[in-house]
Each structure stands twice: as structure tokens, then as C-alpha cells.
Amino acid sequence: MRTTSRLSDRARELDSADPLAGMREKFLGHDDAGVPAYLDGNSLGRPLAATLDRLNEFVRNQWGGRLIRGWDEGWLALPRQIGDELGLQVLGAAPGQCIVADSTTVLLYKLARAAVAAGGDRTEIVLDRDNFPTDRYVMEGIAAECGLTLRWVGADYDGGVRPESVAAAVGPQTSLVVLSHVAYRSGFIADVPAITELVHRTGGRVLWDLCHSAGSVPAELDAWNVDYAAGCSYKYLNGGPGAPAWAYVAARHQNDFNQPIRGWLGAGDPFGMGRDFVPAPGIQRVVSGTPPILGMLAMQDMIALISEAGMDAVREKSVQLTSFAVQAFDEVLAPLGAVLASPRDPSQRGSHITVDHPAFKDVTARLWEQGIIPDYRNPNGIRLGLSPLSTSFAETWTGIEAMAADLRAGS
Template identity: 70%
Template sequence: MTGPTLALRAADLDTADPLAHHRKLFLGSDDGAVRSYLDGNSLGRPLATTLDSLGSFVETQWGGRLIRGWDEGWLELPQRIGDQLGRVTLGAAPGQCVVADSTSVLLYKLARAAVAARPDRTEIVVDRDNFPTDRFIVEGIARERGLTLRWIDVAYDGGATPADVAAAVGPRTALVLLSHVAYRSGYIADVPAITAIAHDAGALVLWDLSHSVGSVPAELDAWDVDYAAGCSYKYLNGGPGAPAWAYVAERHLPTLDQPILGWLGSADPFTMGAAYQPAEGIRRLVSGTPPIIGMLAMREMLDLIGDVGMPAVRRKSELLTAFAVDAVDEMLAPFGVVLASPRTASERGSHITIDHPAFAGMVPELWQEGVIPDFRNPGGIRLGLSPLSTSFSEVAVAVEAIAARLATSGGPVAGGSA
């Protein structure tokens, strides 16, 4: 396929896309200096309305109401936005989600709570290809608690399967920690099947939804999930450093024993009591002061996703990744580029990874050209396709730019044709 043909095909898909008009709602979508932004799975574009809403908050609430704002709604925002998140993207009934802390801190809290709930068990199951934070956190907990890690080795272009988990869990398993969508390959785990396998072994499961929330629908209640957490600066467009969120199934809330006891997670914070008594419900997971400013942009994106609907978001995601895979096969595979993601659309999230030895040196050059994908060691480019802010034409621009650089760096590999 030649470049112009790919570009025309992308333009036709953009014209037919029923969600295309939402792209103009995001700041920078018409910035000519950024020709292709395919890193929304690391940092999503801000909504244009966020510029006004943050300014209005600073002027009228922070500046106008000052300390009174805490009594006028700020303290309720983490649970209010948590409930909205649960309803719009997670399939979670009210009272089970809260916005607080970073993903790392929430994963630590939930993992520690899970092993505390299984005091007679000594093992944590995790896959070797999980995001470093997830692995590092359970490594630390294993050291703290004298536990053993059981590692799952997964396919390079896949992730943990029900069979993998069934082979790893047993009577000593306290916790299984996995990602809904693998951060590198984009593989979607079979959450209900894996959760059921872990439960049959008497274990609890903690799911990291950082690379799926807002792009891949979830049904945490229906899937019988125990705990979940994720960030909000990718497909939820909360901005750099935006607070993360956590889910705790209602059945676990009365006995949730989280390790970071803070005053706002206590039953009556403003009594300044001498001894800690946990709050009822999901608020017991809170430790410190809610990050109010950081969660405002997230709320606006949830409003938009709620209007569009997660099924429509997911349809656009599958079409984008399918177009990207086809373009890679036709334009980049002849240069030796390898797809390191599932080929079936229903098995992958909203990003794909492609591998080539030249990519490490190429990505900085692409950024200079206004083509912004994501690099992952040792030689992978992730093409992150945010359904509401990414166009098919941006995909075409990126693939054409990569192909052009590969062509000038030595031409096709042996046996291939450009």
C-alpha cells in the first residue's frame, strides 16, 4: 500500500466515523505542529472546557469560598466522582469507588489489605510482564510480610490466561495481581474467568485497570472482582499527576484493613480523636486530604464518556487498532517490523506495540517532526489510540513517517519488499 492510498483510506474512515466530531473538543487537536499524537495511553489530551473550569474553580471556589469550600462539597468529591466513574466505565454500583492518592499508593493499600484478609496464606501470584510498579509493590509487600511470589511467564504479544493462573494458584495463594489490559502488548485478560479460578482456590484478586479504564468496558460487579485500581491521566484525561481511583467490592468493605491510616479515613475526622476508628464504607480507604484540583478534569471526561457511552467508545477503539494493524502489516512489516500485540481486535485494548531495532533511535526524531508515539524498551513503539481524541488520519501519518525513516535507513530487510 502506498502512502497516499493509506492517507485516503484514513480520510474515508474519519468521514464515516460517528464520533469524529468529538475530537475538536480536545485542546491541541488542531495544532499543526503536532501532526499525530498517539500517546494518549500515557497522557490524554485535555478537554477544552477544562481550561475554563479550572480557572473558574480557582477564582470562585478556592479564591471565593476559601476554607469554606471543604464544608460546601469538596470533601464529598472523591466519592461522588468515584460513583460516577463506577457507573460510566466500571460497571460498579455506588459506594465502591473512590478517587484518592496515586495508582502506586492505592495498589499498595489494596494488596496489603488483601494479604491481611488471608493471614494463613503465604503466596502472591503476579506475571513477570506486568507494569513495573505492580511488580515492585508486591515484591516489597512480600519482603515486609515474609511472603513468596509465584511468577507467571506470559507470551510476548499476550498476557496472563486462565490456564496460566490455574497452574499458579493453590491453597497457599493469598492474592493474584494482574492487569486488565497489558501495558506493553495491549492484551485483554479474561477477568471473569481468572477471577473465578482464583476464588475457587480461596484467593483474592486485585486488577489494575490503568490501561483499560475509559477505553475498554468493565463490569466489576458482574465479574465478581474483589479489588481494582487505576490511573486517570490516560483515557480519563485527568492531566499529569491526576489522582488515581480504587474499587473495593461491597462485601469486603466492612473488614477492609488498609495499611495507611489517615485522619480522613477515620470515622469522625474532625473530632481529632486519640485512637483510629475506620470510617464506614469506601471512605476508610482514604488517608489524607483529597486532591481536589487534580480530579476536576477527570470529572469532565467522565461526563463526555457518559454522553457517548462505553459501547460506542469501544467500537471506535477496535476500528482504530484494526486500521493500525493493517497499516503496519502493509507498510512496516516489509522492513522487519513485528506486531507485538494480539491480532484479534476483541483481544486487545486501545493500543498496539510494534517492534524493530531502529525504534529506540527513531522515536526522538519522530517527536521532532510532530509525530508522537510512545517508546518501550527494548525496541517497541506503542501506538496509543484514544477513541474520542484520535483520528484515523493521525494513525496514517505516524505509520507513513515510520516507514519513511525505515526506508532511508537501509531499505527493506532480506525477503521483504517495500
């Protein structure tokens, strides 16, 4: 009881001292007594209250009022405009290199397929076995389609891919390396600049998946000399269920970007309805079909909120949240047989931690019934996704305390 009281007091102290605490009130449901702890922002972020107004205005006045005229009055430019703002505020990317389109799966295919086409006679794709299934499945498909060989890199269970492991796998036949900035299970932060540089020394290119980092961990895609990147927008970017993904193609690679899914809006003159496909200049050539306007609107509100807070402050809050969660794990979960499956060094950790225990599949179901919502990942892990602008220290403790109480009750 003394530990519980002390950690509860510590959570309240951290919330009181948090300069970003007021941001939480901007999210719908933050005060919902039926959900005392939402710890799954790394899977689906809470909606912002401002998004209600934005969507209502769009449906009533733009879609309902302007009808098809809206395409000529700004809708077609939104994917590039939002992409540029995302690049500026979150990704460290100069204008003209980011665009919103498609799903993460489709963009991973497009970027990887264009990259291996630009790689000439090189025959290998390098990736890690612990990457998110979609990344692995897409690359397996491209390898089969193009007659390429997959070379697999190992990763520590509670860590991720390190430069030395990549160095051992790449060589003169490396066309493309596909990795995640933040590992989806462990939360490990990869050394993007070091890995990118060593791959470039072999003549290969790198595609980075930023699904579990964009909006919570700062990125400097231009400064890191990244070739390609993609990520979703419904996690820390709070775009909503199924919101479209975004792609980054470095300016130096845009001229040789051979679009594998040719659609009319990736053409240079889409309304010319030409007989042959002539790609659009710049980042526009990544696009295929009609952009999902409704699905990308909510991103604007979160990007604006991140801009107001500043990515450095967002990252500082993220480090504090996960550090508190690790402290609480050590004191109330580790004695019950739980195992931390994430890095202890906060500089190597994104905005979620994973805790393993054989009972956690059933524990998660019972927690959800109480409105305490973490994320379960096979074989036996609970991920605690701590979204910096919407998650409090108090609800983090509420969730961890409930996990411990359930384990004690079942022991």
C-alpha cells in the same frame, strides 16, 4: 506510493464515517499543526477544552472566593462523587465502591496490603513477570514486609496472562493474585471474569490494575465479581499529569478492609480528632489524607464525555482504530522488518498496539522532533496509543507513515 495513497484514502473514509469524529474537536490541541500525530494518549491524554473553564472557575470562585469554606461546601465529597460516576459510566460498579485518592502506586499498596491481611495464614502472592514495574515492585515490597512468597506467572510476549497459566500457579496458599486488565506493553486484554472465578475457587482474592483500560475498554467489575481494582486517571480518563488514581473495593470486602496507611480522613469521625483510629464505614476507609481536589477536577469532564458517547461506542471506535493500525503495519512496516507485538484478534486487544524494530529508539526521537508523538518502550518497541475520542484515523496513518519513512531512510 499506491499503498500509501490507498491507506491515506482509507483513513479519510473512516474519519468521514466515524460517528464520534465530532468529539475530537472538544480536545485542546487537536488542530495543532505542530503536532500532526499524537499517538500517546495511553500515557497522557489530551486536555479537554471544558477543563480550562472548570479549572478557571474553581480557582477564581471556589478556591479564591470560598477559601477554606469550600471543604464544608462540597470538596470533601468529591472523591466519592467522582468515584461513583466513574463506576457508573466506565467501570460497571454500583455506588459506594469507587473512590478517587492517592497515586496508583499508593493505592496498589493499600489494596494489596489489606487483601493479604484479610487472607489470614495464606502465604503466596501470584503475579506475572510482564506486568508494569510498579505492580511488581509494590508486591515484592509487600512480600518482604509480610514474609510472603511470590509465585510468578509467564505471559506471551505478544499476548498476556491467560486463565490456564493462572490456574497452574494458584492453590490453597494463594492469598492474592495481581494482574492487569490490559497489558501495558502488548495491549492484551485479560479474561477478567474467568481468572477471577478460578482464583475464588481456591479461596484467594484478585487485584486488577485497570490503568491501560479504564476509559477505552469497558469493564463490569460488579458483574465479574472483582474483589479490588485500581487505575490511574491521566491516560484515557484525561485527568492531566499526575492526576490522582481511583480504587474499587467490592462492598463485600469493605468491612474487613484494614487500612495500612491510617490517616485522619479515613477515620469515621475525622474532625473529632480522636485518640485512636476508628475506620470510616464503606469505601471512605480507603482514604488516608486530604484529597487532591485540583488534580481530580479534569476527570469530571472526561467522564461526562464518555457518558455522552457511551462506552460501547468508545470501544467500537477503539477496535476500528487499532484494526486500521494493524492493517497499515502489515502493508508498510512489516516489509521493513518491523514485528507486531500485540494480539491480532481485536477482541483480545486494548486501545494500543506495540510494534518492534531494533532502530525504534532512535526513530522515536526523530519522530518527536517532527511533532509525531508515539511512545517508546524498551527494549525496542513503539506503542501506538489510540485514544478513541481524541485520535483520528488520519493522524494514526500520519504516524505510521512517518515511522515507515524513517525506517526506509535509514535502510
